[in-house]
Amino acid sequence: MLSDRYQMLFKNLMGLYLSDGKPVGSSTLSKLPEVSLSSATVRNVLADLEQMGLLHSPHTSAGRVPTDLGYRFFVDSLLTFQLPTLGHEHAIRQQLSTDLNQDRLLQETAKLLSGMTGMASVVMLPSKAQETLQQVDFLMLSPKRVLMVLVFSDQDVQNRVVELEQSISADQLHALANFLNAECLGLSLRHARAKLMATLARVEQEHQTAELALLQSADALLSQQASERRPLMVAGKTKLIDYEEFADSQKLRQLYHALQDEQALLELFDKTLQAPGLKVFIGSEFGDDVYQSCSLVARPYTMEGEVLGVLGVIGPSRMNYQKVVPQVDLTGKILSSLLKK
Amino acid sequence: MLSDRYQMLFKNLMGLYLSDGKPVGSSTLSKLPEVSLSSATVRNVLADLEQMGLLHSPHTSAGRVPTDLGYRFFVDSLLTFQLPTLGHEHAIRQQLSTDLNQDRLLQETAKLLSGMTGMASVVMLPSKAQETLQQVDFLMLSPKRVLMVLVFSDQDVQNRVVELEQSISADQLHALANFLNAECLGLSLRHARAKLMATLARVEQEHQTAELALLQSADALLSQQASERRPLMVAGKTKLIDYEEFADSQKLRQLYHALQDEQALLELFDKTLQAPGLKVFIGSEFGDDVYQSCSLVARPYTMEGEVLGVLGVIGPSRMNYQKVVPQVDLTGKILSSLLKK
DNA sequence: ATTTAGCACTCGAGGACAGTGACTGCTATT
DNA sequence: AATAGCAGTCACTGTCCTCGAGTGCTAAAT
Numbered sequence: 001m002l003s004d005r006y007q008m009l010f011k012n013l014m015g016l017y018l019s020d021g022k023p024v025g026s027s028t029l030s031k032l033p034e035v036s037l038s039s040a041t042v043r044n045v046l047a048d049l050e051q052m053g054l055l056h057s058p059h060t061s062a063g064r065v066p067t068d069l070g071y072r073f074f075v076d077s078l079l080t081f082q083l084p085t086l087g088h089e090h091a092i093r094q095q096l097s098t099d100l101n102q103d104r105l106l107q108e109t110a111k112l113l114s115g116m117t118g119m120a121s122v123v124m125l126p127s128k129a130q131e132t133l134q135q136v137d138f139l140m141l142s143p144k145r146v147l148m149v150l151v152f153s154d155q156d157v158q159n160r161v162v163e164l165e166q167s168i169s170a171d172q173l174h175a176l177a178n179f180l181n182a183e184c185l186g187l188s189l190r191h192a193r194a195k196l197m198a199t200l201a202r203v204e205q206e207h208q209t210a211e212l213a214l215l216q217s218a219d220a221l222l223s224q225q226a227s228e229r230r231p232l233m234v235a236g237k238t239k240l241i242d243y244e245e246f247a248d249s250q251k252l253r254q255l256y257h258a259l260q261d262e263q264a265l266l267e268l269f270d271k272t273l274q275a276p277g278l279k280v281f282i283g284s285e286f287g288d289d290v291y292q293s294c295s296l297v298a299r300p301y302t303m304e305g306e307v308l309g310v311l312g313v314i315g316p317s318r319m320n321y322q323k324v325v326p327q328v329d330l331t332g333k334i335l336s337s338l339l340k341k
Numbered sequence: 342m343l344s345d346r347y348q349m350l351f352k353n354l355m356g357l358y359l360s361d362g363k364p365v366g367s368s369t370l371s372k373l374p375e376v377s378l379s380s381a382t383v384r385n386v387l388a389d390l391e392q393m394g395l396l397h398s399p400h401t402s403a404g405r406v407p408t409d410l411g412y413r414f415f416v417d418s419l420l421t422f423q424l425p426t427l428g429h430e431h432a433i434r435q436q437l438s439t440d441l442n443q444d445r446l447l448q449e450t451a452k453l454l455s456g457m458t459g460m461a462s463v464v465m466l467p468s469k470a471q472e473t474l475q476q477v478d479f480l481m482l483s484p485k486r487v488l489m490v491l492v493f494s495d496q497d498v499q500n501r502v503v504e505l506e507q508s509i510s511a512d513q514l515h516a517l518a519n520f521l522n523a524e525c526l527g528l529s530l531r532h533a534r535a536k537l538m539a540t541l542a543r544v545e546q547e548h549q550t551a552e553l554a555l556l557q558s559a560d561a562l563l564s565q566q567a568s569e570r571r572p573l574m575v576a577g578k579t580k581l582i583d584y585e586e587f588a589d590s591q592k593l594r595q596l597y598h599a600l601q602d603e604q605a606l607l608e609l610f611d612k613t614l615q616a617p618g619l620k621v622f623i624g625s626e627f628g629d630d631v632y633q634s635c636s637l638v639a640r641p642y643t644m645e646g647e648v649l650g651v652l653g654v655i656g657p658s659r660m661n662y663q664k665v666v667p668q669v670d671l672t673g674k675i676l677s678s679l680l681k682k
Numbered sequence: 683a684t685t686t687a688g689c690a691c692t693c694g695a696g697g698a699c700a701g702t703g704a705c706t707g708c709t710a711t712t
Numbered sequence: 713a714a715t716a717g718c719a720g721t722c723a724c725t726g727t728c729c730t731c732g733a734g735t736g737c738t739a740a741a742t
Contacts, residue, residue, distance in 0.1 A: 023705090041715065043706070043707075044707095047707075057706080058723095059721085060720085060723095062722080062723075063705065063706095137478070137490075139478050141476065149478075149488075151482060151488060157488060157500045161442060161496065238578065238579070241590045241593055241594055242594060247590060249583065249588060253583060256582075366734050366735085367734070378686090379685070381688090382686070384734090384735070384736075387735095398734090400692085400693060400694070401692045401693055402693045402694065402735065403693080403734070403735090
């Protein structure tokens with residue numbers, strides 16, 4: 001455990017570094033009103049903190065900079081929050097106006113987070129795998145083209161056009177809809193598909209070729225549905241160019257790439273899912289060098305108490321945690337309160 | 342009109358500059374095998390070309406660089422194309438696999454363009470305003486929640502959830518669907534809405550409150566539809582960081598911003614719509630300083646002969662026009678061939 | 683009358699160099 | 713234990729200089 005003085009100095013150093021981004025030296029600290037120590041004393045403390053691995057000197061004649069471990073300690077033990085005002089809360093609710101379907105709502109949330117924080121935001125989408133079918137309907141566009149409408153239990157609606165091999169009558173279509181609504185409701189896409197396969201085999205024996213074709217198409221579509229979805233949504237990537245940390249365009253590019261399609265993030269999100277509550281990941285904790293000097297502030301969101309996914313913000317480790325952490329937290333809370341079955 | 346020698350030298354200079362990005366000097370040019378002139382002679386020519394406004398010296402002891410006017414001349418008069426191979430064409434068709442709805446198809450096209458060229462791509466979406474309703478259907482989710490499905494003449498399908506003030510019966514819903522399908526098909530959204538308004542007024546007098554509420558909701562939704570759509574789709578923005586032209590992150594940011602929501606582009610696209618065929622816009626021709634040293638290669642795309650929108654690629658003016666122009670052209674052709682009513 | 687060779691000139695890039703200032707760690711003193 | 717003092721380190725900055733690429737101009741050559 002660190003003595004009060006050590007903590008105090010470390011916290012002040014953090015504050016200065018977060019706001020200026022330049023290495024902080026002993027004399028700068030000793031001049032602070034709340035620090036009534038000579039620079040020499042401060043120096044001794046800083047040397048100790050460096051020994052412990054919380055600080056680091058870019059070079060001998062520069063001040064100190066926090067290490068990833070230093071950030072960790074700061075976030076875990078020293079962070080005091082700067083709560084958003086009620087007006088702020090109201091503004092968030094406003095922007096997440098409620099009459100959107102789930103996907104759009106999550107998209108809006110991503111935009112909002114990125115706008116509020118000036119950094120990139122990430123939203124992990126609920127895994128569709130668990131959603132169940134609530135309603136299926138067909139619409140005849142032309143004798144050989146049928147529109148399939150799938151309503152999921154999360155209120156998401158998706159539709160696909162099926163091109164048929166041969167034409168189908170309105171009655172047949174109706175029958176098919178009835179069949180699906182009778183047999184497949186309450187099943188996940190995967191299960192519904194399995195059931196469809198079984199029926200398919202049966203129908204095939206009975207030589208009902210017209211329905212067979214439609215069923216086959218429906219099957220192909222359901223499978224298409226399942227694979228198509230990206231599990232991650234990223235907004236505001238371009239905001240990151242403003243930070244000196246990412247001035248090297250080479251690095252920035254790699255970071256963008258990683259944000260595009262990467263596993264590393266998903267693993268962190270999984271960790272966040274496991275142990276609910278807000279989590280901060282810092283630099284090396286990402287498990288990938290691309291995220292050097294990045295931090296992620298993440299939090300699960302829920303629907304009626306059940307954890308659905310994770311939302312968060314990615315930016316330079318040198319971010320204003322005091323503001324950002326409550327912002328992410330509040331946004332997660334509000335989103336959770338807006339999500340209804 | 343420029344003499345052959347002037348043209349030849351200018352073209353060679355362009356070639357060198359496009360591939361290296363460094364100012365080209367007289368001696369470099371005179372050493373080229375196809376140039377059998379001394380550097381002194383070349384210098385005289387270059388001085389003349391600079392006089393005419395086609396070239397520019399960054400400083401006294403540097404070589405020459407084309408001006409926007411120079412690019413213009415090059416593109417209009419000197420450009421020879423490097424036709425994509427048949428294999429290439431096949432690859433494009435492959436990626437634009439056909440069973441997508443229109444919006445997704447355009448999205449794929451944008452991705453494809455950006456991937457092929459390594460630059461940002463822009464697709465101007467067909468103005469929905471002209472599309473007509475082809476089919477309307479309702480699905481009852483619960484007594485107070487109704488899903489509205491709109492099928493447009495361009496095969497696009499959109500759906501919205503209507504939250505009702507009071508519950509509605511299946512019969513009423515059916516009647517409403519019939520009414521809309523009878524009255525509003527073949528009308529644009531705007532016209533359909535106008536018709537709805539008229540009916541609304543009549544129904545109001547007859548005090549059919551249940552239908553009234555639904556109609557009102559439907560109206561609100563139709564209007565929502567109309568405004569919601571972004572006219573422009575941009576893909577691959579982040580590819581631009583790789584070009585030295587955009588190394589200044591300040592400028593890059595502004596460019597991103599402009600690409601986000603800007604009018605300037607739409608105006609250029611309008612010009613492209615007017616006079617069909619491929620067009621190239623260079624730097625100052627954008628009419629906005631943000632696009633300094635950018636070029637846009639754009640081309641309309643059609644559906645069954647009728648111009649729908651414009652697609653294109655944005656990158657540094659110093660791009661490989663010989664490759665990019667045919668790529669954009671071919672993609673536009675293929676897209677047009679894939680779009681069917 | 684072109685074309686070319688030659689020459690003086692310009693200017694940016696890059697290296698060497700010294701001075702400055704912001705630090706540090708250590709040691710001796712309070 | 714805290715501090716003052718001091719020597720040392722190192723990035724940063726500005727100056728000076730050289731180098732080289734490239735120019736424009738003029739006079740000679742074709």
